[in-house]
Amino acid sequence: MLNEDALQIKMLNYGYKGASRLIIRQLQLTVKQGSRFGLFGPNGAGKTTLMSLMTGLLPYKDGSILLFGKEVRANSPFVKNTIGFVPQDFSFYEELSAAENMEFFGAWYGLNSRQVKDAISTLLNVMGLSHVADKPLKEFSGGMKRRVNLAIGVMNNPRILFLDEPTVGVDVQSRNAIVQFLKEINQKGTTLVYTSHQLKEAEDLCTEVALIDGGTIISQGTLDALKQEHRQDGLEGLFLQLTGRDYRD
Numbered sequence: 503m504l505n506e507d508a509l510q511i512k513m514l515n516y517g518y519k520g521a522s523r524l525i526i527r528q529l530q531l532t533v534k535q536g537s538r539f540g541l542f543g544p545n546g547a548g549k550t551t552l553m554s555l556m557t558g559l560l561p562y563k564d565g566s567i568l569l570f571g572k573e574v575r576a577n578s579p580f581v582k583n584t585i586g587f588v589p590q591d592f593s594f595y596e597e598l599s600a601a602e603n604m605e606f607f608g609a610w611y612g613l614n615s616r617q618v619k620d621a622i623s624t625l626l627n628v629m630g631l632s633h634v635a636d637k638p639l640k641e642f643s644g645g646m647k648r649r650v651n652l653a654i655g656v657m658n659n660p661r662i663l664f665l666d667e668p669t670v671g672v673d674v675q676s677r678n679a680i681v682q683f684l685k686e687i688n689q690k691g692t693t694l695v696y697t698s699h700q701l702k703e704a705e706d707l708c709t710e711v712a713l714i715d716g717g718t719i720i721s722q723g724t725l726d727a728l729k730q731e732h733r734q735d736g737l738e739g740l741f742l743q744l745t746g747r748d749y750r751d
């Protein structure tokens with residue numbers, strides 16, 4: 503259907519097994535196709551949990567998550583073919599090289615050998631890693647590992663890309679390369695859903711934002727509209743005004 507939302511979450515509740523408290527509570531969220539969407543909140547607010555629910559890694563019973571109109575819970579092949587995911591914790595094999603990791607994940611995505619070859623050549627080039635394609639990842643710097651993590655996440659040319667703190671611990675050069683690359687794939691049509699504690703970077707990248715606190719969305723809109731509404735000139739001021747100054751952990 504034309505103009506449908508990339509993501510629509512309704513009345514979502516989630517608690518980890520054995521825990522009495524809900525981590526995600528009555529959560530509602532809409533992400534429009536083509537947007538660069540940022541999800542922000544204090545430590546422990548539920549961002550990673552929500553990412554895992556949206557990408558089908560955690561099962562939910564209560565509520566609904568529609569990805570391009572299809573329920574995530576019931577559509578694992580569709581989800582796998584539609585999304586890319588760049589997790590906060592590296593999920594590659596340190597003993598294998600960048601190219602070997604991409605071969606492995608390319609097969610997992612169901613790409614043919616031509617597509618895998620092209621993805622390796624194009625993405626490692628964009629990430630400035632062609633010269634180390636055959637080195638084991640355990641020898642890479644933190645910034646290089648983040649760039650490999652991103653290359654793996656976009657191998658299947660996803661319609662929507664989820665990124666959980668994709669630039670944590672990287673230098674300015676890697677950060678700029680990553681943000682630039684994300685803007686480029688967004689221009690070509692990939693919707694971005696991103697979380698970070700780097701609010702300056704987020705302000706540069708995101709067109710729409712939502713703030714989450716205590717497992718629920720407390721504010722959502724375009725960055726410009728929210729700044730205007732709350733009389734703030736930046737995302738950091740907006741964040742502090744809406745989530746307060748108390749520690750959560």
Ligand SMILES: Nc1ncnc2c1ncn2[C@@H]1O[C@H](COP(=O)(O)OP(=O)(O)OP(=O)(O)O)[C@@H](O)[C@H]1O
Pocket residue numbers: 518521525543544545546547548549550551552
């Ligand atoms: N596997 C788990 N089992 C039980 N509780 C968990 C598990 N993972 C996370 N939690 C709890 O869920 C809450 C939300 O954690 P989550 O990692 O989703 O927050 P976050 O917003 O991503 O935090 P941060 O900004 O620190 O990464 C926290 O109270 C955390 O302790």
